[in-house]
Amino acid sequence: MSLSTYSSSNVSYDGPIKIQLGQSWFTAVRSQSGVVELKNLNIAFRNLSCAANQMTDKFKLPARYGAGEKSVWVEYIQLAAEYKPAVNLGQGFPDYHAPQHVTKALGEIATSENPLLNQYTRGFGHPSLIQNLSKVYSPLVGREINPQNEILVTYGAYEALYSAILGHVEQGDEVIVIEPFFDCYDFMIKSACGIPRFIALNPKKTSGTVTSADWVLDEKELESLFNPKTKMIIVNTPHNPLGKVFTRQELEMIANLCKKHNVLCLSDEVYEWMAYEPVEHIRIATLPGMWERTITVGSAGKTFSVTGWKTGWAYGPAALMLNLQVVHQNCVYTCCTPIQEAIARSFDYELARRDSPDCYFKSLARELLPKRDFLVKTLRENGFNPTIPEAGYFIVADWTKLENKIDLSSESDKYKDYKFTKKFAKETGVLTIPPTAFYSEGHKHLGENFARFCFIKKDENLNLAGKLMKEWNAKNQ
Numbered sequence: 470m471s472l473s474t475y476s477s478s479n480v481s482y483d484g485p486i487k488i489q490l491g492q493s494w495f496t497a498v499r500s501q502s503g504v505v506e507l508k509n510l511n512i513a514f515r516n517l518s519c520a521a522n523q524m525t526d527k528f529k530l531p532a533r534y535g536a537g538e539k540s541v542w543v544e545y546i547q548l549a550a551e552y553k554p555a556v557n558l559g560q561g562f563p564d565y566h567a568p569q570h571v572t573k574a575l576g577e578i579a580t581s582e583n584p585l586l587n588q589y590t591r592g593f594g595h596p597s598l599i600q601n602l603s604k605v606y607s608p609l610v611g612r613e614i615n616p617q618n619e620i621l622v623t624y625g626a627y628e629a630l631y632s633a634i635l636g637h638v639e640q641g642d643e644v645i646v647i648e649p650f651f652d653c654y655d656f657m658i659k660s661a662c663g664i665p666r667f668i669a670l671n672p673k674k675t676s677g678t679v680t681s682a683d684w685v686l687d688e689k690e691l692e693s694l695f696n697p698k699t700k701m702i703i704v705n706t707p708h709n710p711l712g713k714v715f716t717r718q719e720l721e722m723i724a725n726l727c728k729k730h731n732v733l734c735l736s737d738e739v740y741e742w743m744a745y746e747p748v749e750h751i752r753i754a755t756l757p758g759m760w761e762r763t764i765t766v767g768s769a770g771k772t773f774s775v776t777g778w779k780t781g782w783a784y785g786p787a788a789l790m791l792n793l794q795v796v797h798q799n800c801v802y803t804c805c806t807p808i809q810e811a812i813a814r815s816f817d818y819e820l821a822r823r824d825s826p827d828c829y830f831k832s833l834a835r836e837l838l839p840k841r842d843f844l845v846k847t848l849r850e851n852g853f854n855p856t857i858p859e860a861g862y863f864i865v866a867d868w869t870k871l872e873n874k875i876d877l878s879s880e881s882d883k884y885k886d887y888k889f890t891k892k893f894a895k896e897t898g899v900l901t902i903p904p905t906a907f908y909s910e911g912h913k914h915l916g917e918n919f920a921r922f923c924f925i926k927k928d929e930n931l932n933l934a935g936k937l938m939k940e941w942n943a944k945n946q
């Protein structure tokens with residue numbers, strides 16, 4: 470819109486001045502007292518707001534992205550910046566160093582004699598990294614994975630999910646999503662103009678000792694969601710936020726439905742190295758007839774405790790991977806070279822000690838187990854009922870026994886878990902995440918009684934969280 474003014478030639482300096490706002494003109498007249506009056510202002514503003522509306526309509530967020538709500542991560546990172554909680558058990562990342570060989574590799578690469586390690590690399594994955602991914606996963610899936618066309622390196626597991634969903638889902642296609650779910654699945658499906666169909670894991674019991682194995686799918690309900698429009702099911706095992714590791718039987722049930730209805734499986738396995746013995750992580754791609762229809766996703770951030778490196782990958786049959794490549798090459802095209810090289814070298818290091826208990830793929834879960842047990846005990850002592858996770862580094866805990874100790878009326882959020890986690894953070898200094906963020910609108914009530922705690926944190930911070938909760942409990946007897 471242009472705003473222009475001129476004085477008509479036959480008026481004096483004090484005479485009317487015409488002003489154009491948008492499509493219309495109006496007149497400014499200086500009164501005797503020297504005050505400038507604006508005539509036709511209503512018309513001008515009406516036209517102006519009309520023009521502004523036209524602009525907002527034209528430049529609004531495309532409908533496929535919904536209303537553009539903030540994700541729980543954006544909101545809670547902001548909350549952490551505002552309230553500066555003493556302990557942040559919210560977002561899932563370690564607050565301590567990654568293995569030394571991993572960070573050392575990156576340092577060496579940045580200053581290496583080879584200038585090309587700081588330049589663009591192969592778009593679908595840096596050569597040394599795809600080679601090593603093939604070495605890591607081929608024995609695990611029981612087939613030789615072709616590094617050239619069966620692996621794609623992505624900007625975090627996030628982009629692997631994005632490329633898999635955008636590369637396969639067409640307008641009107643249905644995608645089955647198991648709740649609670651990593652929140653971006655829903656958004657990515659909708660941005661591909663697909664339709665998410667949700668099914669919740671429900672706990673078989675809610676009191677006494679509850680483990681993530683107690684959270685199960687109803688087979689009949691799952692079966693009823695499969696229909697000719699179903700393109701894909703997303704399975705997240707080990708699961709965020711519950712820590713559930715799907716059993717062979719559960720995966721077989723899903724696999725049989727995929728085969729019966731000719732459906733793809735997108736298997737998000739970013740917590741693959743964090744299953745607590747004796748529980749074993751099973752890759753659904755290894756079940757009979759599933760390699761052909763499965764895209765498996767992994768993350769260097771989770772594998773080597775470097776979430777800020779935001780590098781991930783997908784692997785699967787070449788015909789499916791081609792579709793991911795198209796999305797990837799037109800979105801990010803290629804990922805950061807020095808980081809890919811550092812991950813490749815980190816894999817070299819771990820592959821050399823693969824059979825040793827020191828291998829990080831084994832030691833990580835051992836390192837996390839006492840942290841899990843400590844937090845489970847602490848939560849129980851402080852009135853929560855935690856679901857004991859079989860894998861990963863999150864605990865979902867029922868807080869409803871604390872309801873009479875905390876006044877949530879000051880919090881204006883729609884869902885009780887948002888109110889609870891915000892008030893709890895303000896009163897105790899311990900920040901957690903509201904799990905309704907991992908449910909569809911119609912099923913949010915299923916997550917309202919819980920809060921998600923992350924335990925890949927320094928022991929001193931877990932101890933501090935325990936102390937703060939204990940003090941809060943004592944004050945609110």
Ligand SMILES: Cc1ncc(COP(=O)(O)O)c(C=O)c1O
Nearest residue numbers: 625626627651709739768770781
């Ligand atoms: C289940 C799940 N999938 C994918 C991701 C994304 O991983 P990345 O950080 O590698 O993008 C996360 C991160 O928290 C996750 O929990």
